[in-house]
Amino acid sequence: MTTLLSPNRSQLAGMSGRATIIAGLIVAVAACMPLLLSNYQVGLATEVLIFGILAMSLDILAGFAGRTSLGHGAIFGVSTYVVVYCAAQTGLPPAAAFTFGVLAATTVASVFALLAVRTSGVYFLLLTLALGMIVWGICLRWTEVTGGENGMRGDVRPAMLLSHSAFYWAVLGCSAIVSFAMWRFVRSPFGLTLRGIRDSESRMRSLGYNVPLHLFIGFTVSGFFAGVAGALYAMFNSFVSPSTVALAQSVEGVLMMIAGGVGTLFGAFVGAAAIIALENVVSAYTERWQMVLGITFVLIMIFAPEGIIGKLRTILSRQLR
Amino acid sequence: MDRRVFLKTSTAAVAAASVCAVPWRSAQAQAGPIKIGLLAPLTGVVASGGKEMVEGVQFYLDQVNGEMGGRKVELVTEDDASNPDTALQKARRLVEQGNCHMLIGDLLANTGLAVANYVKGTGTPYFIPIIAADDLTQRARIKNVIRVAGYSASAFTHPLGDWALKQGYKKIATISQDYTFGHEQCGGLAQVFTEGGGEIAQQFWHPLNTADFSPYLGQLAELKVDAIFAMETGADSTRFVQQFAAFGLKAKTPLLMAMNGTDQSVIRTIGDDVEGIISPAHFAEGSDNPVTQKFEKEYEAKYGKIPSLYGFSMYSGMMWIDAALKKMGGKVEDRDAFIDTVLKTELDGSPLGKTVKLDAFGNPIYDVYIRKVVKRADGKFWNVPIQTYPEVSQFWKYDPETYLKQPPYSRTFQGIKKA
Numbered sequence: 001m002t003t004l005l006s007p008n009r010s011q012l013a014g015m016s017g018r019a020t021i022i023a024g025l026i027v028a029v030a031a032c033m034p035l036l037l038s039n040y041q042v043g044l045a046t047e048v049l050i051f052g053i054l055a056m057s058l059d060i061l062a063g064f065a066g067r068t069s070l071g072h073g074a075i076f077g078v079s080t081y082v083v084v085y086c087a088a089q090t091g092l093p094p095a096a097a098f099t100f101g102v103l104a105a106t107t108v109a110s111v112f113a114l115l116a117v118r119t120s121g122v123y124f125l126l127l128t129l130a131l132g133m134i135v136w137g138i139c140l141r142w143t144e145v146t147g148g149e150n151g152m153r154g155d156v157r158p159a160m161l162l163s164h165s166a167f168y169w170a171v172l173g174c175s176a177i178v179s180f181a182m183w184r185f186v187r188s189p190f191g192l193t194l195r196g197i198r199d200s201e202s203r204m205r206s207l208g209y210n211v212p213l214h215l216f217i218g219f220t221v222s223g224f225f226a227g228v229a230g231a232l233y234a235m236f237n238s239f240v241s242p243s244t245v246a247l248a249q250s251v252e253g254v255l256m257m258i259a260g261g262v263g264t265l266f267g268a269f270v271g272a273a274a275i276i277a278l279e280n281v282v283s284a285y286t287e288r289w290q291m292v293l294g295i296t297f298v299l300i301m302i303f304a305p306e307g308i309i310g311k312l313r314t315i316l317s318r319q320l321r
Numbered sequence: 322m323d324r325r326v327f328l329k330t331s332t333a334a335v336a337a338a339s340v341c342a343v344p345w346r347s348a349q350a351q352a353g354p355i356k357i358g359l360l361a362p363l364t365g366v367v368a369s370g371g372k373e374m375v376e377g378v379q380f381y382l383d384q385v386n387g388e389m390g391g392r393k394v395e396l397v398t399e400d401d402a403s404n405p406d407t408a409l410q411k412a413r414r415l416v417e418q419g420n421c422h423m424l425i426g427d428l429l430a431n432t433g434l435a436v437a438n439y440v441k442g443t444g445t446p447y448f449i450p451i452i453a454a455d456d457l458t459q460r461a462r463i464k465n466v467i468r469v470a471g472y473s474a475s476a477f478t479h480p481l482g483d484w485a486l487k488q489g490y491k492k493i494a495t496i497s498q499d500y501t502f503g504h505e506q507c508g509g510l511a512q513v514f515t516e517g518g519g520e521i522a523q524q525f526w527h528p529l530n531t532a533d534f535s536p537y538l539g540q541l542a543e544l545k546v547d548a549i550f551a552m553e554t555g556a557d558s559t560r561f562v563q564q565f566a567a568f569g570l571k572a573k574t575p576l577l578m579a580m581n582g583t584d585q586s587v588i589r590t591i592g593d594d595v596e597g598i599i600s601p602a603h604f605a606e607g608s609d610n611p612v613t614q615k616f617e618k619e620y621e622a623k624y625g626k627i628p629s630l631y632g633f634s635m636y637s638g639m640m641w642i643d644a645a646l647k648k649m650g651g652k653v654e655d656r657d658a659f660i661d662t663v664l665k666t667e668l669d670g671s672p673l674g675k676t677v678k679l680d681a682f683g684n685p686i687y688d689v690y691i692r693k694v695v696k697r698a699d700g701k702f703w704n705v706p707i708q709t710y711p712e713v714s715q716f717w718k719y720d721p722e723t724y725l726k727q728p729p730y731s732r733t734f735q736g737i738k739k740a
Contacts, residue, residue: 150454239438
């Protein structure tokens with residue numbers, strides 16, 4: 001038993017042996033999905049992965065720095081816009097378009113960060129919301145570039161990823177890498193500092209940490225990951241319109257994160273899967289599906305405020321004790 | 322568990338799993354019903370229009386006892402939530418999971434454009450009786466996206482510009498919702514009106530969902546123009562018409578609107594304020610054509626309201642598809658033949674009471690009515706034709722090639738001829 005729990009064993013880039021096996025298993029099971037599912041369901045699974053990355057990027061801020069952003073939908077969407085624009089209007093190859101998209105999202109995130117890091121709580125929420133609305137307004141009104149209300153279309157996907165399964169595997173590989181990077185990020189000394197800031201900003205300041213700088217970097221990194229999700233979404237849809245940068249997108253990301261469990265990081269995928277599945281299953285039966293979704297949230301908040309993964313974690317640890 | 326039992330159970334489990342998986346992946350059999358995927362906004366900003374779209378389709382299917390081209394029809398309705406991302410997802414579901422033979426519907430241009438881009442890849446026939454984005458039958462055509470019983474946005478405002486000139490209007494001002502559909506409808510009028518010697522005094526663009534029009538109405542009153550053209554849809558139209566009357570402009574200046582402004586979905590909720598508004602359209606529910614009258618009466622008897630553009634268009638769109646299917650014995654599986662047949666089909670028997678055919682670009686050629694809102698004997702308002710422009714092309718009187726060389730109408734390009 002001692003060997004199992006001992007922290008100093010052979011480790012893979014900071015992952016314990018058991019965690020490596022579990023992570024490997026999950027990725028392997030996920031990789032088998034296209035063999036069992038129909039094309040449409042593979043498409044849904046792809047969407048789950050993409051929104052999982054978005055929710056996870058939000059969790060870096062909300063779960064580890066104590067700042068819930070309502071501007072991440074906009075950061076995500078900027079990347080989508082740039083990728084579609086580059087591929088459709090300027091004819092850049094997909095890889096270059098992807099890079100520019102992520103870069104643009106990171107830049108926008110750093111601008112948001114400059115303005116937002118000095119606030120916290122509800123002020124942070126409102127400021128990010130306002131910044132997101134500005135991006136939405138620009139996308140809606142700058143018709144010459146963004147196509148306004150009608151949005152933009154373009155074939156963004158590289159030829160080798162045209163089939164549902166191939167694209168799914170590419171997104172899966174991407175999410176595995178990105179998840180690992182985020183997991184490393186929040187467990188690094190830098191990530192620990194963010195947690196310190198979440199728990200007590202004044203203490204961290206008196207210990208000599210540059211709180212705004214840490215938050216700035218945290219926000220920008222989070223924006224980078226949201227940008228990756230946005231760029232993948234561009235390839236998934238080959239289409240972008242203002243609804244991709246709208247407030248509803250940010251809110252959906254936050255809801256996915258909360259449903260999965262704030263601060264659990266990988267709960268994001270569970271939350272994304274739960275919401276996307278619910279949306280699709282329920283809407284087949286009733287046009288009042290949004291109401292069902294709302295009620296489900298209320299129930300989650302009452303019975304599992306720590307989210308699905310958070311709840312599982314508490315139940316498991318209680319049984320193991 | 323010994324090894325043999327383990328082997329047995331695991332083999333059985335794998336076999337069971339693969340048996341379950343097979344029907345998921347296998348396509349539907351060739352015969353059987355024709356599956357039509359209907360996309361309509363049942364929630365979101367244009368939900369009321371979406372419900373009337375479903376009514377229109379249902380109304381037609383009821384009349385033909387759920388059979389088209391000799392085969393049963395299975396209709397699958399999905400809510401696009403007035404949102405392009407949702408529309409796209411639902412379209413994928415209808416095509417990839419529902420194995421629908423064709424898609425029909427969507428109301429907002431952005432939802433339609435998103436779905437059009439998707440079906441470009443899959444080749445699924447997609448019919449758009451409501452989506453009016455000019456370029457879908459002009460600069461950005463997609464072969465399997467067909468505007469049966471629909472119209473392109475600027476097609477009806479071209480003749481309205483001509484009509485305005487003939488009324489002797491010299492100077493008009495326009496006010497319009499600030500998005501592509503508005504730019505296109507407004508541009509159609511502005512181009513024809515200015516090229517014929519008229520003058521556009523000023524153009525106002527306001528965001529969708531404007532609650533208070535008084536800043537615009539104040540400026541419009543100052544301009545002292547011969548007529549005002551307004552392009553509004555939905556709740557904006559209701560508010561504009563009411564405030565236009567309340568501001569006292571109704572008594573002074575004639576009001577011309579794009580067809581959606583005086584559609585039944587809008588005017589059935591307003592009172593005397595709508596009386597006398599002029600608009601151009603292919604469909605006028607108050608027409609004295611017996612076929613139109615019959616359709617109007619039956620629809621009103623069934624749903625308790627005068628049919629709107631949405632109900633009419635979806636009804637006629639379904640009729641068009643049915644006519645094509647009859648010609649080819651219901652063989653909807655042969656997509657290319659199906660698309661070609663639809664493109665060649667001329668629709669007679671539609672509520673318009675006239676034969677309609679598609680031009681070389683897949684856009685219907687209609688007789689365009691200039692309509693006026695008048696009070697019916699029972700106190701309800703409806704649109705009555707006062708003049709007819711026969712067989713109007715989406716390119717008006719321009720040569721298609723030269724017309725397509727000019728940029729699409731936008732806020733910055735309205736086709737206005739410099740004096």
